[in-house]
Amino acid sequence: MKLLMHTCCAPCSVYCIDSLRDEGIEPTVYWFNPNIHPYTEYKARRDCLKEYTKSINVEAIFEDDYGLDKFCKNVVDSLETRCQDYCYPVRLEQTAKYAKEHGFDTITTTLLVSPYQKHDVIKKLGEVIAKKYGLDFLYRDFRVGFKVGQAKARELGLYIQKYCGCIFSERGRYLGEDFQPPKLPEGFEFLPVNPSINIRKERENKEQYLELLLEADPSEEIVRKYLADGDLFVLTYKDEPVCVSVVTKVDNDTVELKNIATKENYRGKGYGKKMIKYLADNYKPRYKNMIVGTTENNIPFYVKQGFDKYEKTIKNFFIDNYNEELWDGNMQCVDMYYYSKDLIKK
């Protein structure tokens, strides 16, 4: 089967691609969505899909047609029925046309994942339009995986839209116009969402994480000291601990982030950022500030995470407190720079 999958956005594509790949089917993603307005929103969804498909190595074709005027002219006289009269068919028809011209034998659409769309109408239109072009329509009730896909999209930090797409749906979303999502079939159940990332406070046997903590702070003596009194947090990905962190109390208003370490092959994937966000949320009800002492190299990372107030510098800290020279990349660690994060401010 050579499958062309009309794709409305990255979050909706997540479950569709995953479940098709589980079946051994490799879809080619096809972007054609002149129903997304305004242009900044169109661009945000398109660019996110471009990046996502690249990151998971899936073939993707982008038909770049913003098409605002044509879309509005075609729906404005029948706004009530615009989805089934124009928006679904125009996208499916273009998908089928492209498929036919480029050697695909089957089409489908990620519109089948949304419980907010008119599922049965999309299925029927897909079948009729595919047949017209001599193609097959691959039907799956992707809706079962809607929540799983959305949860994964959030974990991956994909851009998630707030409304269906057209300017009329945007108005409905923000003016709170009545919207009745289509009814799900009797007995329908969403697949359970099992978050693959979890963060927990570890109270027992904290020393089992010593090795990882030493990757961020190589003095065992110093780490043991703050680990004994500090709170240890562990972030797991699919049950594997990949990022750990230690926080200690400074005074009644302030806590200090003493250590945050991510396993080497998980670095640069946002786990540290997630951990800091979790810590800030966790300490916010009881403390006003969180401080961190860092090497010069890491200042930009912490500033980005909200540690944007410079507090002080301890000259020669790394020379006076460590037995060996410490290097961060090609820069020797000498002074310790303290920055703070306001936990109260939004």
Ligand code: SF4
């Ligand atoms: S509400 Fe969604 S499906 Fe309906 S016309 Fe607007 S963008 Fe298309």
